[in-house]
Amino acid sequence: MTFFSKITGTGSFLPPKRVTNQDLTAQLAANGIETSDEWIFSRSGISARHYAEPAVLSSDLAVEAARRALDAAGLQANDIDLIILATSTPDFLGGFPSTACVVQNKLGITNGAAAVDVQAVCSGFIYAMAMADSMIKTGAHKNALIIGAEVFSRILNFEDRTTCVLFGDGAGAIVMSQSTEPGVLATKLHADGSQSHVLCVPATVNAGVVNGSAFLYMDGKAVFKLAVSALEKVANEVLEIAGLDATEIDWLVPHQANIRIMQSTAKKMNMPMDKLVVTVDQHGNTSAASIPLALDVAVRDGRIQKGQTVMLEGVGGGFTWGAAIVRM
Template sequence: MFPSRPVRSVILGTGAYLPERAVGNDELALTIDTSDAWIAERTGIRQRHIAAADERTSDLAVQAARRALEAADMPVRSIDLIVCATSTPDNTFPATATALQHKLGARACPAFDVQAVCSGFVYGLSVVDAMLRAGQATTALLVGAETFSRILDWQDRGTCVLFGDGAGAVVIRAEPDQGRGVLATRLAADGSHYEQLYVDGGAGSDGRVGHLRMQGREVFRHAVGTMSNAVQETLDGVGLTTDDVDWLVPHQANRRIMDAVGRKLGLTPDRVICTVDRHANTSAASIPLALADGVGKGLIRPGQLVALTAMGGGFTWGASAIRW
């Protein structure tokens, strides 16, 4: 089935879920050599949420998905495509998206995972957008969900203080092109940086995994350049400039990175959505969590131009331009 006229992928609703337990920097300082001042000064992070022992990635995802469906005023039966961006699946296989589909009570439809680490949501958005515009689905659920606490070395203060758990979701529908929706997306990767951010073991959210390893300085250096360049290239492709951008929603990895990306793009901090202080780095969940936060606070409004950008392990990176 193919559309009879041009369509755009329009975001109709956003949803977010954070585990109940919030861990502040002072609590981490009780078990590792760190402090609230040390973490906050270097990262902007004040707290992160940690999934309960019996919470799996799909459990977080289903909560965010239900809230996105409610915000969109769409019944679950309307969903005919489910994509889950995650690096911490419930199991190595099957896809966490299929567990999400079952827990939601959604009808039989394509359901699969996208794994691009912190760039996962942007990669997932590109896939969903392409499928909707090709007529392979009408209404999609895109979720970014992570339980990164399961793959952290809690004795490594250089990494364990940076990450948290959470899930964010969006409901996206193909609608006749009236200027709203996803305008463009650009993706890239460079595997020569594979060992600068990786996990030295398997994958899963049941505890039987390796640990995250990162060369922080290299990640920082590449993140600023790749994220800002991706935004610029995406805007150039549709004849827009950073002056047209109302909101930048970057991957929430580190406040210093986000500030530097904003400066390179000529965007003041008051045009950058920031949740890293409350959520820490939630990998593929960070952008949809920040989107839900911006929408919920009335910052992101219909008609505004929103730019998304992220970089993750691999390295992978990308950006999207959306007319809200």
């Protein structure tokens, strides 16, 4: 019997604390750092982002997004037999126990469902989707919970205005279920470790001591150049695998990093800008959470509808990138 995987529910969650560019400008000014709403928006398209409170962990955001996705899919927690969670800000130093296992426990899943974290930074959600798709198609799993969750505010250097203004916290989730009809039509993943230095947190831990900087570092110009090239190529690759033309894509849901990168990708695909799902203006860059967050927003406001074909694509530190085409 042939198995397919299909997205059956979406969900998302943003921490209540909303930080506008004006709020952030005032905070940075108190630290002697000059910036402005116009400076931030003109370079990124970002007007606001959300920050989690100090006691809130990635797993807490993930659980809220997961509950909403389960509800949308019409499933109970114990219907899930696989959890794959993408994050660069796990609950625990060293990444274990995995945040996926923490989420399993907080959701009350007691059936022994497999649970694992994926680390591919902003591409993590696409990596997780591709893995779940393969595992569902083999028949090994029936209902998978795929989550992107981040508290990036914890690793931002608020004395570096080139990076701290870009990122926010949040979580997005989907349920992927075994189906008799195709849902995930194609996926493609890539990485280039020779570019790991352009976007990283360059710290190590030895004997309980942090060596190096535990803040996010980004070479903005290098990332922009790599991202534009990588996203165009992987979009064409995944279209070829799916046997589709760009004109057959109803919606493009890219990683929400920078409006200029997103618009460049849509333009190279000859896709009208009104088919580009944009949430970066209100969410900032939420790394692995950005694609499922944007997908859920567009599903819930009625733009993305059942039967439509959607391209999801992301690029992030590693250097990693990937894309997926799904029929909703």
